[in-house]
Amino acid sequence: MCGIVGYIGTKRQAYPILIKGLKRLEYRGYDSAGIALINGNDDLNVYKAKGKVADLESFCAEKNIEGSVGIAHTRWATHGEPSSTNAHPHYSESKNLAIIHNGIIENYAEIKKNLMDKGIKFVSDTDTEVLVQLIEYIQERKNLDLLTAVQVALHQVIGAYAIAILDKRHPDTVIAARKQSPLVVGIGDDEFFLGSDASPIIEYTDQVVYLEDGNIAVMKLGEELKVVNILNEELSPEIKTVDINLGQIEKGGYPHFMLKEIFEQPECLKNCMRGRINVEQDHVTLSALIDYRSWLLNAKRVIIVACGTSWHAGLIGKQLIETFCKIPVDVEYASEFRYRNPVVTKEDVVIALSQSGETADTLAAVELAKEKGAFIYGICNAIGSSIPRATNTGTYIHVGPEIGVASTKAFTGQVSVLTMFAIALADAKGTIKHGEYVKVVQELASIPEKITEVLKTNEQVADLARTFTYAHNFLYLGRGFSFPVALEGALKLKEISYIHAEGYPAAEMKHGPIALIDSDMPVVVIATHNAMYEKVRSNIQEIKARQGRVIALVSKGDEAIAKIADAVIELPDTMECLEPLVSTIPLQLLAYHIAVCKGKDVDQPRNLAKSVTVE
Ligand code: M6R
DSSP states (O other): OOEEEEEEOSSSOHHHHHHHHHHHTGGGOOSEEEEEEEOTTSOEEEEEEESOHHHHHHHHTTSOOOOSEEEEEEEOOSSSOSSTTTSSOEEOTTSSEEEEEEEEETTHHHHHHHHHHTTOOOOSSOHHHHHHHHHHHHHHHTTOOHHHHHHHHHHHOOEEEEEEEEETTOTTEEEEEEEBSOOEEEEOSSOEEEESSSTTTTTTOSEEEEOOTTOEEEEETTSOOEEEOTTOOEEOOOOEEOOOOHHHHSOTTOSSHHHHHHHTHHHHHHHHHBTTBOTTSSOBOOHHHHHTHHHHHTOSEEEEEEOHHHHHHHHHHHHHHHHHHOOOEEEEEHHHHTTSOOOOOTTEEEEEEESSSOOHHHHHHHHHHHHTTOEEEEEESSTTOHHHHHSSEEEEOOOOOOOSSSOOHHHHHHHHHHHHHHHHHHHHHTOSOHHHHHHHHHHHHTHHHHHHHHHTTHHHHHHHHHHHTTOSEEEEEEOTTHHHHHHHHHHHHHHHHOOEEEEEEGGGGGGTGGGGOSTTOEEEEEOOSSTTHHHHHHHHHHHHHTTOEEEEEEETTOHHHHHHSSEEEEEOOOOGGGHHHHHHHHHHHHHHHHHHHTTOOSSSOTTOOSSOOOO
8 A cells, every 4th residue: 555755854865765765665565656855956856657666766866866855655556547647746736835645535526626627737647636736726825824725625625645745935844644544753853754654764763653633744844843633723742662673674584574474473472472471371461351341241242343364363253252252253344344334232342353453444344333332442463553543442463563465473463362362351251161261371372382383394385385386276175263264375375376266164165166176276175183173084085086186284193184185284283273373374385485486576466555545
């Protein structure tokens, strides 16, 4: 999704900061990039290129890149095709102003028509250009300063935005504003930084302000950061210290962020459980469950809202909560939930699952459930993001920044938090026997070591990937807790290798997908030693009888399946409810290695964005 970087200062050149910042935001996915700089002689120059930030750099090679004030953007097309014309920044007609924008102006067509009727000419197809033209029109027509013109314009627009604007007549000021699209201001020593998240900023300062919806920030040289609202009421921004470091967002020697993030999982899950599982490993404490005990104890139903991988984690959460807490759980695609007028009551607890905390559909589902009086619990990764701020309470998964577009460590982090949530609530409700509670806590605490063991299969999985790279289709089968893992394995493969893949509950195979099976069809089956083992083994026989090629994930030492499958990957034993945390790892690796064999862009797959901040 689109990314924003900005800089204003006196001691440094803006261009290198902006370019580096754009590179840090590449993980969000984009199709073009651009930069606007106020040069020494108060010129406002805009440079844009379709493609990667590297293309923008080449384009700027011979240009004037002097100056210590600038804004920059990576665009992920919504209105208008990916092109250098539609890329941001956009000038106003006079070229006095330049704007960058994340989000969507929903009533842009109407505003554009009004402005065109007044003779204003447009060069792009974007909603963003409409906004900057509107600001200029208001500014000139009413002879207003830029801040007031921005406030009046934002009053007229409907939609979501994070914007930053330069005015070449006021080269000492950058104005930024947000509504439903994140924006962070970094505060340095007589300098300011701007980012759609903190990653372009943290190299320079750890002092940041996360703008709230409706905030307009005025970054003026020689003055403190000023934050006002649309009515020009002055607000007191809370300055926070960010604790992510650059090492956390760089590749650390791995060829891709995705591989680094897969291998980080043991450490990430330890961080996720630290301070929550006690040292004796017999108790889980989640502060949200203490602070909001009665709300949660009295919940008649839990509704989990999420998208993509987070939705798969939600399916596992359903089984955990129903098994241990005996509360019915619905798992909803946030995009469907928000539009189907769902029945939600004050006795419902809605859990919003999101790695980024910025997914537009999940955020909208939260707002809807809030309006209907439900209690909202967020399980997110990005600290200070929009969803945690919109919830009553929640638990961060604390797995560190996830850069690869294909989610890996966030999934296992979400499942770990859902496990802790389910058993802690079950303990409080008295729906779990103490012995079983302690057993789950102990076993959960041992999962990081078990993942380390599974990661040793990396080379074996890489070999398998070479064998199966030819495939055009894959089936993934699992039952019970393993069914969402099958869905997640299929999604990972689709996302980064562009191979069509489907996940199914194994027993559903006979109801249709079995027709697809022939000697070209690889079928990944999660067939560990649990209650469903014999039934899944029969499914494998059925696949082999039709010449399908079986890759089976089995419990260590399973000889029966090894005799019939084409390949087996052994997993350490664990409790059935925790199996997703180990069985998902080889599936992440399989997708990764197949994508590498096919020469695909693993970390930034085509058409995908890391953080889907538009619906
Ligand atoms: O940030 P979120 O967890 O809310 O994102 C939800 C989905 O967009 C995300 O999981 C997506 O499906 C990933 N690309 C999966 O790898």
